[in-house]
Amino acid sequence: MSIGLLSLILLALATAGYLVARTRAVASAGGDARRLHSLPAFHGRLTAMSVLVPAAVILILWLIFEGFAIRGAALSQLKPSDVPDGSTMDLIMSDVGRIADGLNQLEARGTELAPLLASPDALAAALKDVGVAQGGAPTPDTILAAQASREALRTSRIGLSIVTLAAAVAGLVLVLRRITPEFRARNATEALSMWLLIGASLIAVGTTLGIVLSLLSETLHFFRLYDFRDFFFNLTWNPKFTGGSDLGIWPLIWGTIYVSAIALAVAVPIGLFSAVYLAEYASKRTRAYVKPLIEILAGIPTIVYGLFALVTVGPLLRDWISIPMGIGNSSSSVMTAGLVMGIMVIPFVSSLSDDIINAVPQSLRDGSLGLGATPSETIRQVVLPAALPGIVGAILLAASRAIGETMIVVLGAGAAAQLSLNPFEAMTTVTVKIVSQLTGDTEFNSPETLVAFALGLTLFTLTLCLNIVALIIVRKYREQYE
Amino acid sequence: MTDMTDHPLLMPDARTKARNAAERRFRAYGLTAITLALAALVWLLVSIFSAGLPAFKQTFITFPVTLDAATLDKSGKLDPVEMAKVTTIGYGKLIDKAFAAEIEAKGIAHEVKPKELGDMISEQAGASLRDMVLANPALVGQTIQFQALANGRIDGYFKGRVTMETASRDKNTSPEKLALADKLRDAGVIAVKLNPGFLTMSDASDKRPEAAGLGVAILGSLYMVVIVLCLALPIGVAASVYLEEFAPKNTFTDIIEVNIANLAAVPSIVYGILGLAIFINFAGLPQSAPIVGGLVLTLMTLPRIIIPTRAALKAVPPSIRDAALGVGASKLQTVTHHVLPLAAPGILTGTIIGLAQALGESAPLLLIGMVAFVKDFPGLPPQGLFDPAAALPVQIYNWTQRGDPGFVERASGAIIVLLVFLVVMNAAAIYLRRKYERRW
Amino acid sequence: MSVIEMKLEREVAAETIKIQARKVQVHYGTNHALKDVDVDILSKNVTAFIGPSGCGKSTFLRCLNRMNDTVASAKVSGSILLDGADIYDPRVDPVQLRAKVGMVFQKPNPFPKSIYDNVAYGPKIHGLTRSKAELDEVVESCLRKAALWNEVKDRLQSPGTGLSGGQQQRLCIARAIATSPEVLLMDEPCSALDPIATAQVEELIDELRSQFSVVIVTHSMQQAARVSQRTAFFHLGHLVEYGETGTIFTNPKDPRTESYITGRIG
Numbered sequence A: 001m002s003i004g005l006l007s008l009i010l011l012a013l014a015t016a017g018y019l020v021a022r023t024r025a026v027a028s029a030g031g032d033a034r035r036l037h038s039l040p041a042f043h044g045r046l047t048a049m050s051v052l053v054p055a056a057v058i059l060i061l062w063l064i065f066e067g068f069a070i071r072g073a074a075l076s077q078l079k080p081s082d083v084p085d086g087s088t089m090d091l092i093m094s095d096v097g098r099i100a101d102g103l104n105q106l107e108a109r110g111t112e113l114a115p116l117l118a119s120p121d122a123l124a125a126a127l128k129d130v131g132v133a134q135g136g137a138p139t140p141d142t143i144l145a146a147q148a149s150r151e152a153l154r155t156s157r158i159g160l161s162i163v164t165l166a167a168a169v170a171g172l173v174l175v176l177r178r179i180t181p182e183f184r185a186r187n188a189t190e191a192l193s194m195w196l197l198i199g200a201s202l203i204a205v206g207t208t209l210g211i212v213l214s215l216l217s218e219t220l221h222f223f224r225l226y227d228f229r230d231f232f233f234n235l236t237w238n239p240k241f242t243g244g245s246d247l248g249i250w251p252l253i254w255g256t257i258y259v260s261a262i263a264l265a266v267a268v269p270i271g272l273f274s275a276v277y278l279a280e281y282a283s284k285r286t287r288a289y290v291k292p293l294i295e296i297l298a299g300i301p302t303i304v305y306g307l308f309a310l311v312t313v314g315p316l317l318r319d320w321i322s323i324p325m326g327i328g329n330s331s332s333s334v335m336t337a338g339l340v341m342g343i344m345v346i347p348f349v350s351s352l353s354d355d356i357i358n359a360v361p362q363s364l365r366d367g368s369l370g371l372g373a374t375p376s377e378t379i380r381q382v383v384l385p386a387a388l389p390g391i392v393g394a395i396l397l398a399a400s401r402a403i404g405e406t407m408i409v410v411l412g413a414g415a416a417a418q419l420s421l422n423p424f425e426a427m428t429t430v431t432v433k434i435v436s437q438l439t440g441d442t443e444f445n446s447p448e449t450l451v452a453f454a455l456g457l458t459l460f461t462l463t464l465c466l467n468i469v470a471l472i473i474v475r476k477y478r479e480q481y482e
Numbered sequence B: 001m002t003d004m005t006d007h008p009l010l011m012p013d014a015r016t017k018a019r020n021a022a023e024r025r026f027r028a029y030g031l032t033a034i035t036l037a038l039a040a041l042v043w044l045l046v047s048i049f050s051a052g053l054p055a056f057k058q059t060f061i062t063f064p065v066t067l068d069a070a071t072l073d074k075s076g077k078l079d080p081v082e083m084a085k086v087t088t089i090g091y092g093k094l095i096d097k098a099f100a101a102e103i104e105a106k107g108i109a110h111e112v113k114p115k116e117l118g119d120m121i122s123e124q125a126g127a128s129l130r131d132m133v134l135a136n137p138a139l140v141g142q143t144i145q146f147q148a149l150a151n152g153r154i155d156g157y158f159k160g161r162v163t164m165e166t167a168s169r170d171k172n173t174s175p176e177k178l179a180l181a182d183k184l185r186d187a188g189v190i191a192v193k194l195n196p197g198f199l200t201m202s203d204a205s206d207k208r209p210e211a212a213g214l215g216v217a218i219l220g221s222l223y224m225v226v227i228v229l230c231l232a233l234p235i236g237v238a239a240s241v242y243l244e245e246f247a248p249k250n251t252f253t254d255i256i257e258v259n260i261a262n263l264a265a266v267p268s269i270v271y272g273i274l275g276l277a278i279f280i281n282f283a284g285l286p287q288s289a290p291i292v293g294g295l296v297l298t299l300m301t302l303p304r305i306i307i308p309t310r311a312a313l314k315a316v317p318p319s320i321r322d323a324a325l326g327v328g329a330s331k332l333q334t335v336t337h338h339v340l341p342l343a344a345p346g347i348l349t350g351t352i353i354g355l356a357q358a359l360g361e362s363a364p365l366l367l368i369g370m371v372a373f374v375k376d377f378p379g380l381p382p383q384g385l386f387d388p389a390a391a392l393p394v395q396i397y398n399w400t401q402r403g404d405p406g407f408v409e410r411a412s413g414a415i416i417v418l419l420v421f422l423v424v425m426n427a428a429a430i431y432l433r434r435k436y437e438r439r440w
Numbered sequence C: 001m002s003v004i005e006m007k008l009e010r011e012v013a014a015e016t017i018k019i020q021a022r023k024v025q026v027h028y029g030t031n032h033a034l035k036d037v038d039v040d041i042l043s044k045n046v047t048a049f050i051g052p053s054g055c056g057k058s059t060f061l062r063c064l065n066r067m068n069d070t071v072a073s074a075k076v077s078g079s080i081l082l083d084g085a086d087i088y089d090p091r092v093d094p095v096q097l098r099a100k101v102g103m104v105f106q107k108p109n110p111f112p113k114s115i116y117d118n119v120a121y122g123p124k125i126h127g128l129t130r131s132k133a134e135l136d137e138v139v140e141s142c143l144r145k146a147a148l149w150n151e152v153k154d155r156l157q158s159p160g161t162g163l164s165g166g167q168q169q170r171l172c173i174a175r176a177i178a179t180s181p182e183v184l185l186m187d188e189p190c191s192a193l194d195p196i197a198t199a200q201v202e203e204l205i206d207e208l209r210s211q212f213s214v215v216i217v218t219h220s221m222q223q224a225a226r227v228s229q230r231t232a233f234f235h236l237g238h239l240v241e242y243g244e245t246g247t248i249f250t251n252p253k254d255p256r257t258e259s260y261i262t263g264r265i266g
């Protein structure tokens, strides 16, 4: 039974349950709905929810873990000897997946499968017919594995149908049997709803857990293949897909910090002065137009900035600065990426700072102006110091944004991992290397791929610290003036 | 009144003058900063638009092609299976021949080697003609007016990207071909027209930027945004309602709160790693599929919906809750009947802005394989959600990685499409906010 | 002996006119907040402004050092002369003016800086001192004048916001007199303070009179009677009556003044 059909049946059951429960509730009260503790609709709703919720939870969990089981079934058919030199179990497994797919399509066309399964060559030809390309004829073991995975999937789906339907029917019957005039259907519905609400809030926690666990486990995996001391203390980054790579993180950290520093050097003065001007000098009208205009900069997707760096800013810097001054000849450079990223981060500094400056009580400004201070003296000596913690928070958030930014550096900074001081040279960052190590054909048991998870964990930890410090500062600051 | 010009108040002292000068400088810094920020915005937009607008026009070559039955339908039975055996190369030869004949018929003199005439037409033309004939076998034997895409270099010539000078150094074209193209345009055979195919066609290979379109990417992005909407909105609202209206104040809810604020600031690429590890490696979902992209973007968007939703709930005054509770509504009824409807505009605004961010996000999609070259449109949902597809921002990235300079124009054009979507979504959000915003 | 009788006994010296206001009108957008106010404020005197809330006392006070310039919607017309010079003359720099006409606000508003820096702020921005030692001296003398020195001399570097309400307000007064103004404007300086702190500030005001001309807005008639020599009564944007405090409180000419003083309006 397909998932779509199963979902339809569940929905139908729930609707039926809703209607039946309503009539039953009214009937149980002798046709007088006023004698019921809860409105008939609550009985209906409770029934529908009891049908749907458990079944849906089972369905989703089942689908998540099913892939795992199917993989196991296929793997059990393969022997280490099935993996030829220069290949890996992952590649074989993706072959198995493609064969299983092809077999499904052939079956759907009504082709007789038995003769094909016996002859690898015939199978290869038939597969080619349905557009499943193969490197060569499949080995008997991979065919067996493909069959095993199809079998496992079929069993799994039958089991899934039985279990979810059983859960749905059980929910239906349980509630229907409890319907009496005294039954507190409303309270039960609300208790169930409350659990759904709690479940929804837990997804946020689950996401963080998922991030931390997946990063941690793969990072540990990586450190089993590659000494962590080399990762943290080696000063070269030079992955080779033939093995024997140098995977020292420092060149990447250096690039990340360098680019972010340039970005902040651009964004902090511009953002801060804009915020001050908008909050303290600009008329209401100007502010109403200019603030959203600056905020557009934060709404533009980063890929747009990336292209801007690649085709406009990079060549401009190269042709007008680095080549004439003889300090580089690459259009992707730390400066290109930093400059463009700086433009992107301006609103992160300006908007939050503007809010924070506005939260400084007017009485402080009056106090200073009343003593004969000029507006700029008031701003520099009273308003900004009072707003300082909040502004620091805003800058930290902007820094975290810059460190985690990907597309601009992928397109603007280059791919050369090096420890250099010249900002007009191409350098690379943590995020760039995460992308380059994880895109394309990857296998998940080489240190060259797994290092991306260690980089991801580094990035996550770094930004987490910045975010939390920034959030705490900003929150404290808000409380101070609330 | 007596003249008081020598009164100390009317004569600013040197120090006051200096302080006022400092004041003016400070204001000037502020104005400069704003000008710089706005100038950067204008520079960015102008550079993208000037590079991208040409992508919406394309150079077409129109001439009669005789669909020769002897080559296209050898069996003579119009049997689709037999006809499908004629490859695009076969059609390409037919087109090249017809093109040469047209030039001769118009009596246009040129210095292009006869063998190279066909290079002026896109390699895509054969495939288009083949699709046309297979869709309508009755055409075989007829002579039709065929509109072929011009080769990228010819197209670039009319858009100013290619000049005689660059052509002389380019092995893919030559000044002679450009000269011929000029004559053909005067003869009305070549024309630059609006190109709806940019929005509807699928991606094309490295050598034919002129045929690359955004169809698959737009559809893929649409699928993903719909998935995000269907998942993130209900979950986000449910979580916000719980945290804002029901949750007790304790360490646990405090942790959830900090956690959500942090999730909103986690680099998007980390969500890509999460998607790769959980959805693809663990749950075994296919690479490049909109379902995986949608799930990843949902997780990323959730905190960005929860934060404004909670703000909207907080803005509903407690008196409304008291009123509903006072007439005997349960807490949940109070929330669903009164608080949520009043907070709806704020929630919708937050959701639309969250969706717009999801639509423009590329980094996490790179990691779940959406950079793959996808030529075929994904099927209809729900099954189509598991087919490979592209996404707008990733398609842009993909095109920036291609060698042919024609793809820069495509990428910039795609950005314009993306920005149009974003502007529409944000305008809707602003409209909703203006229309329904309530001040208590 | 009643407060008012005490007042009557205090001699009123013959002083010069420090501020002369004529036909002062203030509009906030369409709200006509102050109508044709004529007042002469004498030097070395405490002048009290009384009247019901919203009658324009603060508005008028803020006209005297052009603090209304910071309110975009406010429009001031008429003439206000300080020592004979029109303070609304375009050549006048409000910054210079405010150094001469200091202001203390209703709610204590110390800057989030140290006590020392709060007081030193004015002298620093106006460049009134040449050396650190001189500045130290100014800070000390102002804190002494504000009757705060003994309480804070050991913690000059701790934040001004950490003081009690009464101490904060005295700190603000010290800050205001540190620029050696000629006129000190005080807008309900005691309304946020408890009775003991109020008494301290009132005492202080009486001492300040020897050096400055003080203008104080107050809601409390007892306070006006206690500290001021002259009193102006405002009502609905009009200056109803202005004269010696004793006369206003014992023998008001206008029936509105009388009703207010006896508690029938306000």
Ligand SMILES: Nc1ncnc2c1ncn2[C@@H]1O[C@H](COP(=O)(O)OP(=O)(O)O)[C@@H](O)[C@H]1O
Pocket (backbone or CB within 6 Å): C028, C031, C033, C051, C052, C053, C054, C055, C056, C057, C058, C059, C060, C071, C073
């Ligand atoms: N900043 C302002 N903007 C608009 N109207 C104001 C402003 N300040 C005061 N007003 C109005 O001016 C009138 C006088 O106010 P104010 O001088 O503060 O009275 P009070 O005598 O209580 O100090 C009131 O009607 C008040 O609403």
Ligand SMILES: [Mg+2]
Pocket (backbone or CB within 6 Å): C057, C058, C059, C187
């Ligand atoms: Mg007032």
